């Protein structure tokens with residue numbers, strides 16, 4: 065099996081695999097792109113064709129072609145392997161699953177069993193009749209109940225639990241799957257969902273990963289969801305995405321609603337590109353998934369102010385990811401499922417004519433503040449400028465800014481100035497957070513890491529002469545020092561330096577450091593010149609360290625009253641200071 069994985073990796077080029085999802089541009093020996101795993105405005109996603117690996121310096125996602133495919137398609141390693149084998153033309157013999165995969169497989173299976181159990185009770189059993197009546201009253205067709213495998217969780221304490229355990233699973237499995245809770249007192253468990261209409265939640269590949277249970281009456285909470293499990297993460301979930309994704313890709317548009325009932329209603333009426341979040345908040349994970357399939361996002365959320373606020377952050381992320389966001393304005397007080405069932409054509413018309421989200425926010429701000437008073441102008445601008453700021457397209461930005469200027473009856477220049485101020489602050493924030501993220505992933509000191517990155521980008525024929533310029537004392541970081549020693553030793557014995565061969569000589573920890581260094585995004589400048597600059601910066605760091613050390617010694621010598629020693633040390637300090645100031 066290990067051989068087959070190697071064969072697949074040999075036959076596949078990571079550049080091909082990645083570039084079928086994101087456009088890559090050449091950057092020295094590497095390629096760079098806007099990261100498909102998080103939203104960003106400047107590329108920090110790097111691919112090395114030499115080492116056949118990728119890494120994002122913003123969100124620290126990284127790995128080889130297989131892990132890229134598994135991450136971007138949201139599939140398991142096994143599934144990625146199958147697909148990649150197909151592409152590479154390699155026949156797979158059966159493969160042993162890793163313990164993690166087996167663990168996940170178990171939870172998929174338990175959820176599938178539960179889903180069928182609930183569905184059986186809803187459709188074939190008397191106990192499910194009230195729930196069936198409830199769903200039909202909400203307008204759901206028999207076909208939908210089948211297609212979405214809807215179900216009913218009975219009011220009993222442990223009927224699902226007993227069913228799962230009878231199928232050969234342990235109580236621990238049951239508890240970990242989120243389908244049962246431990247009793248507060250005494251031993252045992254009780255079913256997590258009781259007396260609710262059940263909506264199985266499926267992954268983007270269509271596997272049941274959890275449930276949403278809706279109360280049949282007015283009980284609170286109206287919905288309860290599976291808690292986080294090894295297979296279910298709420299912030300990643302897009303309900304119905306597995307069925308909708310093809311249509312979303314085709315139409316380049318995703319309709320986003322808030323709940324399962326809305327999604328099913330729209331899907332039933334032919335709007336097959338509908339998917340739902342759980343609640344109004346849109347996570348960056350959900351947006352990242354959506355932006356791989358769609359250019360347009362059509363929001364169909366509650367139009368009240370609270371809903372608007374909750375969605376705002378997600379909308380900003382979506383806009384800065386380049387998605388065009390529009391909003392469907394529903395008749396006051398109507399849910400999407402009611403609205404489409406009452407007036408299908410009218411609803412589809414609303415979808416067609418959905419205005420940009422900018423209009424939505426502007427209208428809302430204008431209805432709450434008076435654009436004629438200075439305070440009102442300030443409030444409105446304060447709400448709308450962040451919406452404009454998050455737009456990725458400059459032309460669009462200009463258009464909206466001029467509209468806002470007209471509405472507020474103030475000079476456009478004033479708004480531009482204010483926007484620049486906001487962008488400057490935002491820029492710093494983004495930069496600071498990306499630096500923080502990077503250091504979290506590598507923990508390498510920036511200047512030294514950069515020097516190594518430059519070193520690995522000089523032509524192989526010149527690496528021997530270049531590395532001689534770096535002294536072991538120049539490097540403070542222990543990992544980098546170990547790497548430098550390894551490289552110096554390695555270069556003694558070989559004629560031609562090749563990155564991939566050297567990589568093979570390193571053990572796991574050092575290899576990871578090395579791979580990261582090779583992928584650090586570099587400016588497109590003269591390599592030798594940039595190397596010299598980087599080396600100067602690192603040497604300066606070394607001199608500063610040495611000077612600090614000498615200052616400590618001076619103080620000791622002064623205390624010990626050794627004037628000759630003090631003088632000698634001070635001369636050395638002066639010399640270092642000259643070097644640090646670049647006068648040497």
Ligand SMILES: [Zn+2]
Nearest residue numbers: 099102120123
């Ligand atoms: Zn990233």
